[in-house]
């Protein structure tokens with residue numbers, strides 16, 4: 175039997191980003207004991223990288239803003255495939271979550287009259303992003319950590335133990351979720367430093383592990399984004415939805431090669447920056463798609479007027495939703511109008527005074543100066559698409575974050591549904607706060623209502639330990655040894671080249687063949703050395719998650735024979751109304767478990783419930799006909815107007 179350190183908690187939250195921390199706070203406020211487990215140091219989650227801001231219809235910059243307009247923008251941005259209930263909850267609750275952060279100690283940038291300032295972002299009708307310069311995510315994490323410390327101080331006053339109700343387990347990777355009688359019973363993992371095993375016995379797990387971008391070569395995501403939560407959920411028997419929708423952010427750095435993919439915030443365009451091709455043309459005016467015709471400025475004069483006063487003109491097409499801008503940049507480069515290094519130009523230098531650029535975009539100024547030797551107050555930036563965000567994730571109940579597995583919850587980037595086929599900028603930070611809180615509440619409610627707690631099965635713990643240690647076992651004589659770094663590079667190249675921003679049937683099939691080969695070769699991945707901080711072993715463990723999740727993306731991408739949001743099929747370039755309401759649901763064949771390195775996945779179509787009539791009535795009939803089938807709109811009150 176494996177030697178394992180054991181802990182017992184009411185709720186275990188896996189992930190210490192925005193979603194995880196907000197869930198921890200909520201479950202602890204309900205009086206439960208909570209463990210928060212994270213792969214990296216506490217305070218280093220991906221959320222700290224968030225730059226531009228947090229979307230919430232507070233109406234500070236334009237009093238016409240409301241939750242209804244935010245809801246409309248979100249559904250429109252996701253091309254009407256999003257889960258309308260999640261979009262409703264998100265739009266209604268985001269302002270309260272932002273204000274609540276200030277009660278925890280956050281300090282957002284201010285308007286001259288002292289209200290929280292809000293900036294423009296792609297796809298948002300009004301300036302809506304609450305921000306702290308271009309370091310918003312850092313402030314979000316800082317204040318939620320501060321709130322957690324204050325709760326720990328309360329616990330100390332009450333019990334004499336700071337960690338009586340919240341304990342942080344940092345640099346600890348969860349590799350398996352354990353069930354008993356089909357319900358959550360525990361989470362198994364290892365300390366990254368010592369390699370020793372740890373078991374959390376718990377009836378409720380909240381997954382808040384973030385995204386999957388490390389399966390692509392060019393990405394804005396950090397080393398942590400290996401799709402662990404997605405894979406853990408699948409192997410525990412939960413479903414993933416929307417996995418074909420991966421967001422390629424239009425503006426990543428393209429030069430020098432060592433920094434390719436690093437994000438350039440949309441806030442640059444929100445603050446007036448414009449995209450230009452190598453001829454100096456502001457090309458976005460040529461790429462306003464039919465579904466958005468009439469909503470965006472058609473001349474440079476009108477676009478610039480909107481930036482000064484967004485009541486007097488239509489918004490600039492530089493701020494179309496991200497999928498549209500990424501495709502436009504791709505076309506310009508393909509058409510020979512790209513920059514020397516295969517991107518396009520992003521110009522803020524000619525648009526704002528130097529001191530204003532440094533004040534509003536300090537991180538961008540620093541990033542380009544340090545990494546590319548470019549002074550963005552004087553020169554244009556070179557930018558191009560980079561893998562950024564996954565819209566797909568664990569299928570959850572919108573109100574509680576519950577997955578189909580009793581006791582398993584998910585929130586934040588690792589959950590699916592909220593953003594449909596494309597996420598609007600700023601809608602992730604607000605999603606983390608709204609649904610992190612709801613998942614914390616959901617988990618607490620589940621634990622409170624539970625009679626007997628499921629008990630972890632000793633054989634499952636041994637199986638999880640054996641699986642984690644497998645990379646130390648050499649393959650049988652004569653079988654070639656595989657190196658995790660080589661396989662990871664091959665996986666990234668495959669996903670980048672064949673399941674990237676533009677896809678075709680032939681390319682996706684070829685990706686699936688390569689993935690199948692990687693899946694087989696992963697069985698003989700072997701690492702050297704010991705369990706003490708061993709990055710090769712860590713990658714070998716993560717690799718099985720990346721391959722599993724990549725299969726979901728590729729299989730769903732093959733099935734969806736249309737182009738919508740983050741999924742563009744060159745061989746099916748149109749958006750098809752028949753596909754709008756169809757979710758592609760991924761699950762593990764045979765129901766998961768700890769026995770197979772990378773289990774096989776099935777992907778099946780599933781309709782989602784029609785939008786509630788009062789929400790549907792918020793949209794003009796003329797807009798809906800661009801997305802819906804005639805049959806779906808037969809009862810719409812606007813029909814016949």
Ligand code: FAD
Pocket residue numbers: 188189190191192193194211212213214218219220221222223224225226227228229310311346347348349382383384385394395396398402403437562563585586587588599600601602603604606
């Ligand atoms: P994260 O913050 O990524 O946290 C994941 C946590 O899970 C980490 O603590 C990690 O250690 C832990 N974890 C993962 N796997 C395991 C495991 N196996 N075991 C234990 N722990 C694990 N969105 C916006 O709305 N506005 C913006 O301005 C914005 N800017 C962005 C800029 C950049 C550069 C990037 C990359 C993203 C940006 N986003 C932005 C997107 C947004 O930051 C993310 O979607 C969001 O922060 C994800 O938060 P999360 O809580 O879901 O996960």
